[in-house]
Amino acid sequence: MNPIRAVLAAVAVGALVASLGQTGTRTDGGADAAAFGYQLGSDVTTTNAGTMEGASQLAHALSSRLYPGVFVPGPSGQMIPNTDLATTQVLPGAQRQVVYTLAEDATFSDGTPVTCTDYLLAFKAGQMPELFGSHMPLFSEVEELQCAPGSKEFTVVFAEGGGARWRGLFGAGTVVPAHAVAQRAGISPQDLGDVLASDDVERLRPVASAWRDGFSLDHFDPSMQVSFGPYMIDSVGPSGEVELVANDEYPGDAPRTPQLVVWPASADPQAMQQAGVLRVAELTEPDPEWIDVDAEGNPYDVTTLxxxxxxxxxxxxxxxxxxxxxxxxxxxxxxxxxxxxxxxxxxxxxxxxxxxxxxxxxxxxxxxxxxxxxxxxxxxxxxxxxxxxxxxxxxxxxxxxxxxxxxxxxxxxxxxxxxxxxxxxxxxxxxxxxxxxxxxxxxxxxxxxxxxxxxxxxxxxxxxxxxxxxxxxxxxxxxxxxxxxxxxxxxxxxxxxRAFAVDRNVGNVVVYTGTAGLGWNMDRWQVAEAANTP
Missing domain, CATH: 3.10.105.10 (Dipeptide-binding Protein; Domain 3)
Incomplete structure (x- = not known):
C-alpha cells in the first residue's frame, strides 16, 4: 500500500465521519442512501480498463457501469448481450466478420452520440500496445474495423481462423469517449477518424497519450470522464474515492441508487463501517477486524468462494x-x-x-x-x-x-x-x-x-x-x-x-468473481428502506 495514499484515505474517511456527525445519521444505525459506500479490492487509478494500469488493477470494477461492454459477463459465466448499447450479427463465411449496430439513443453524458469512432479508437489502441500502452490481447486477431466516421454501424473483420472469442472485445471500461480524446489531443473529432485510419506514429502519438493518461483518477478531468453508462463521475476525492451519480443521458433504466461512493482498498473500512456508510465491500483479508459475523446486529453477510x-x-x-x-x-x-x-x-x-x-x-x-x-x-x-x-x-x-x-x-x-x-x-x-x-x-x-x-x-x-x-x-x-x-x-x-461483505439491507447484489466483481450490476443495487418507500 502506498503510505501517502493510505494516510489520505484515512483523512478522507475521517472527514466523511465528521460530516455525517454534523448532518446526522438515521437512528437505526444505517446511513442515508446518498452515502452508499462500495469498497473495491484494489486501488484503481484510471477508468480506462484497456490500459496496462487499468487491466492490472481490474478497473472494470469501477468502469463497468460508466463504459459498459457490448456483452456483459453474467454471474454464471454467460455472455449477456447489452442491447441497450448495441446489437451484433455474425456474417457467414470462412473469415469471421461481426456487424455491430449501436443504439440510436446511445449517448455520452455530455450529449455526444456514441458512434463507431469510439470503437475504432479502442481497436487502434489494442493493435498498437507499444504506442498506446494498452493491454487488450484479443485485438491481435482483428484484421480491420470498418467504420464511416459518425456512423452507428461498424464491422469487425478477423484474421482467418480468428475471432472465436469475439464477444470478449469491447468489454467493460475499454471503450472511452473518442471525442474527448480528440479534444485533449488537439485535433477535431472530424479529423480523428483519418488519424486512426493511418499508421502514422507522429499523428497518432497525441491521441495515444490522451487515451492512456486522460482517464487518470489522480488527475481527474471532468471533460474527459464523460460516460455512456447508467452512472457518471461527479467528483474524485483525495484518496481516490469516486463519487458516482446517475447519468441523465443514459437511455436505459436509471440506477436504483442514484448516488454512491466507490472507495479504494486503501481506505479504512472500519471507519466507514462505524459511520454506517459501507454497504458493499470486496475483502482482501479472511477475517477483517471490522466484521464480527456473530455479533448481535451485525448487518453484513460475508461470502467466500x-x-x-x-x-x-x-x-x-x-x-x-x-x-x-x-x-x-x-x-x-x-x-x-x-x-x-x-x-x-x-x-x-x-x-x-x-x-x-x-x-x-x-x-x-x-x-x-x-x-x-x-x-x-x-x-x-x-x-x-x-x-x-x-x-x-x-x-x-x-x-x-x-x-x-x-x-x-x-x-x-x-x-x-x-x-x-x-x-x-x-x-x-x-x-x-x-x-x-x-x-x-x-x-x-x-x-x-x-x-x-x-x-x-x-x-x-x-x-x-x-x-x-x-x-x-x-x-x-x-x-x-x-x-x-x-x-x-x-x-x-x-x-x-474472492470474499465479499454485503449489507443485508441492500438488495440485488449478485456475486460475480470475474474482472468487474460485484460492480457488474451496481446500478441495480437498492437499499431496502428505499425499496419500501412509496
Whole structure:
C-alpha cells in the first residue's frame, strides 16, 4: 500500500465521519442512501480498463457501469448481450466478420452520440500496445474495423481462423469517449477518424497519450470522464474515492441508487463501517477486524468462494526475462501447489492450483488438459539451476496480504535452485515490467521496469486469443494450450480466491468473481428502506 495514499484515505474517511456527525445519521444505525459506500479490492487509478494500469488493477470494477461492454459477463459465466448499447450479427463465411449496430439513443453524458469512432479508437489502441500502452490481447486477431466516421454501424473483420472469442472485445471500461480524446489531443473529432485510419506514429502519438493518461483518477478531468453508462463521475476525492451519480443521458433504466461512493482498498473500512456508510465491500483479508459475523446486529453477510480469475505470473516482454530459456528455468522451480496453499491460508478460501491458460479453473473443460499441464506443474530443480544466481523481482497488483504470501512460497521453492525471488511489493502494474515502447523518433525501445514478473489475476477468456471454451472446440484448445506453454509469456498458478461483505439491507447484489466483481450490476443495487418507500 502506498503510505501517502493510505494516510489520505484515512483523512478522507475521517472527514466523511465528521460530516455525517454534523448532518446526522438515521437512528437505526444505517446511513442515508446518498452515502452508499462500495469498497473495491484494489486501488484503481484510471477508468480506462484497456490500459496496462487499468487491466492490472481490474478497473472494470469501477468502469463497468460508466463504459459498459457490448456483452456483459453474467454471474454464471454467460455472455449477456447489452442491447441497450448495441446489437451484433455474425456474417457467414470462412473469415469471421461481426456487424455491430449501436443504439440510436446511445449517448455520452455530455450529449455526444456514441458512434463507431469510439470503437475504432479502442481497436487502434489494442493493435498498437507499444504506442498506446494498452493491454487488450484479443485485438491481435482483428484484421480491420470498418467504420464511416459518425456512423452507428461498424464491422469487425478477423484474421482467418480468428475471432472465436469475439464477444470478449469491447468489454467493460475499454471503450472511452473518442471525442474527448480528440479534444485533449488537439485535433477535431472530424479529423480523428483519418488519424486512426493511418499508421502514422507522429499523428497518432497525441491521441495515444490522451487515451492512456486522460482517464487518470489522480488527475481527474471532468471533460474527459464523460460516460455512456447508467452512472457518471461527479467528483474524485483525495484518496481516490469516486463519487458516482446517475447519468441523465443514459437511455436505459436509471440506477436504483442514484448516488454512491466507490472507495479504494486503501481506505479504512472500519471507519466507514462505524459511520454506517459501507454497504458493499470486496475483502482482501479472511477475517477483517471490522466484521464480527456473530455479533448481535451485525448487518453484513460475508461470502467466500474460489473465483473465475487465475492468479498468474506475467513476464517482462523485453530484457533478460523475455528470453524463453530464462523463463523456462524459473518456471521449473515454481511450485504451483505451494503457491495455491499459501493463497488459501492467507485468504481463508480454499483454492486449487491451476495450470491452464485457456480456460478458468471453474470450467469443466479444465480437467481435460491434465496431460498437457501436468508436467509443467512439477518442480524440476535440475532444470531450474540453469538460472542459478539470477534474481527475479516479483511485484503484484493490489495490496492483498495473500499476494505476498504467494511470493514467499515462490522464494522458498526457487532458492533451492539458487534463484533469488525478491518481493518487489504491491501496487504494481504491467507498465512496471520491462517492456517495449515507441520512442519520440518512432523506433521501438526497451523501457527498463522496476519488476521482472507481475503476479496478477487474469481472465482466461480475454487474456488468451483462441478457440471458444466449449467441448466441441477441445482439440483446438488443447493445441493452443501447448502453444501457450511453449511461449511461456505467463505462468498460471492458482484460482483466485474472492470474499465479499454485503449489507443485508441492500438488495440485488449478485456475486460475480470475474474482472468487474460485484460492480457488474451496481446500478441495480437498492437499499431496502428505499425499496419500501412509496
Amino acid at each position: 474460489p473465483g473465475e480469475l487465475t492468479d498468474s505470473l506475467t513476464f517482462s516482454s523485453a530484457g533478460p526475462w523475455a528470453e524463453l530459456g530464462t523463463r523456462r528455468a524459473f518456471s521449473a522451480c515454481v511450485d504451483q501447489q505451494a503457491a495455491a496453499q499459501a493463497s488459501s491460508q492467507a485468504s481463508g478460501v480454499e483454492v486449487a492450483a491451476h495450470g491452464v491458460h485457456l480456460v478458468s479453473g471453474s470450467d469443466p473443460l479444465a480437467r481435460r488438459f491434465g496431460d498437457i499441464v501436468g508436467p509443467h506443474m512439477e518442480v524440476n530443480l535440475d532444470a531450474a539451476r540453469a538460472a542459478d544466481g539470477m534474481e527475479v523481482r516479483v511485484g503484484y497488483a493490489g495490496t492483498a496480504p495473500r499476494s505476498a504470501a504467494m511470493i514467499d512460497a515462490l522464494r522458498a521453492s526457487c532458492e533451492q535452485a539458487g534463484v533469488r525471488v525478491v518481493d518487489a511489493g504491491g501496487g504494481k502494474t504491467l507498465r512496471d515490467l520491462t517492456h517495449m515502447e515507441v520512442s519520440e523518433s518512432g523506433e521501438e525501445v526497451v523501457v527498463d521496469g522496476s519488476i521482472d514478473v507481475l503476479l496478477r489475476p487474469v481472465d482466461s477468456y480475454t487474456e488468451y486469443p483462441g478457440a471458444a471454451p466449449r467441448a466441441q472446440d477441445l482439440p483446438a484448445l488443447r493445441g493452443q494450450e501447448r502453444a501457450a506453454w511453449d511461449a511461456l509469456d505467463s505462468l498460471p498458478l492458482a484460482v483466485q480466491p
